[in-house]
Amino acid sequence: MDRVKKIFRLIHLFVWVLFTLLVGFQLRSETDALWRTTTTGFIATCLYVFYSHFYLLTQYTSQRKGRGYWLRLAGIVLTGPVPFLLFHQKPFDFGYYFMHLFTVFIFLFLSWLARVTENLVLNTIKKEQLEKQAVEAELHYLKSQINPHFLFNTLNNIHTLVYKQAPAAPEAVTHLASLMRYMIYESNAATVPLTREMDYVRDYVSLQQLRYKQSPVVDLQIAGQTASYSIAPLLFIHLLENAYKHSPARLAPGDLKVRVELKDDNLAFRVQNPIGKNAAHPPEEPGGIGLPNVRKRLALLYPNQHTLVIQNTGETFTITLTIYGLHSPAHERKAHLHNH
Known part of the structure; x- marks a missing residue:
């Protein structure tokens, strides 16, 4: 001014x-x-x-x-x-x-x-500055919700392993340290390399796998070069967490299917899980703040630049998030956000 x-x-x-x-x-x-x-x-x-x-x-x-x-x-x-x-x-x-x-x-x-x-x-x-401050405050609030929400669930898992004196408990602590390092120090940036975000997803999957005795229950496949893309941090974790939450207690190898497809400037992240018969909440309206939080963050960060499609066949539940124009510079997306 x-x-x-x-x-x-x-x-x-x-x-x-x-x-x-x-x-x-x-x-x-x-x-x-x-x-x-x-x-x-x-x-x-x-x-x-x-x-x-x-x-x-x-x-x-x-x-x-x-x-x-x-x-x-x-x-x-x-x-x-x-x-x-x-x-x-x-x-x-x-x-x-x-x-x-x-x-x-x-x-x-x-x-x-x-x-x-x-x-x-x-x-x-002055109006643009106030709108920018309001958007940044909203994003800060939404991201502040992510850390305790995820940490609560993860600590519950580790508590169970420690209580059972499972040999995998130290490994779980190591994975948690890696996850927290990303969440506390790296996720404060407006965007992060997609490669780093996918490493975070893999760490999360590895930590969750400690709950299962079978071979990996998650079938994760990535098509495309993640190194050339950047994305807002912590967008995928709630979609994956939602899949675990509403799946049956027992999962066979590959029951949870995670697909990441990169083509041109578009990214599609799809998670599919079987529906548990005794799920506490319907997948479309999950408990907690997961999907509503994701919707709000997407509306703020990628207005008119994304789609979030939910499909429920009765046997499987699929969420597909598509983000368009990821190669557009971050400052252009911010300018678009502030002007609207």
Whole structure:
């Protein structure tokens, strides 16, 4: 905001210097012997009227001006030609006085136009800053929900392993440390490499696999080069967590199917799981904050740039998240977000 105000001050200075030079050259070309004093008096009148009214408008910003505004405006109109007459070095002349009233009204209008323009620009910038702060606050709130929500479930799993004195407990702690390192230190960025996000998903799958004695219950396949893509962090974890939550207690190898497909600038993340008969909540309306959180974050981060499709066949539950235009720079997506 201060930078914009400085730019306006420089514009004022440039315009007044240019205007003064034009007036001086014009009067000098008319072979006026007193062109210097005439120019000085005329510019003094213009400056006095313009900035007296300009700063008066800063005190009376409402559309319905008070009595104080109109009294002060009348004072500016009556005293407007005085600077010119003082520099003119001639006896007071009512003809000159009334002639310069026309100049007074012109610069009253110009000062009003300048104040309205500056207010419009400054208010627009202020509005965009407030919207940006609101969006960032909302995103911070949603991300703050992710950590305790996921941590609660993971600690429950580790607690069970420790209680049973399972040999896999140390391995679980190691995986949790890796997950927390990503969540605390790396996920604060606006975007992260997709490769790193997929490493996080693999760590999560490895940690969950400790609950099962069978071969890996998750069939994870990635088609495409993840190294060239970036994405908002922690978008996929709730979709995968939802699949575990609403699956049967016993899962056969490959029952949970996770597919990541990268083509052109589009990313499709699909999770499919069998539906448990005794699930505590319907998959479409899961308990906790998982899917509602994902929907809110997607609406803020990828407006008009994603689809989230849910399919329930009665036997399987599939969620497909597609994000378009991932190669667009992050600042362009943020600009789009702030303007909406």
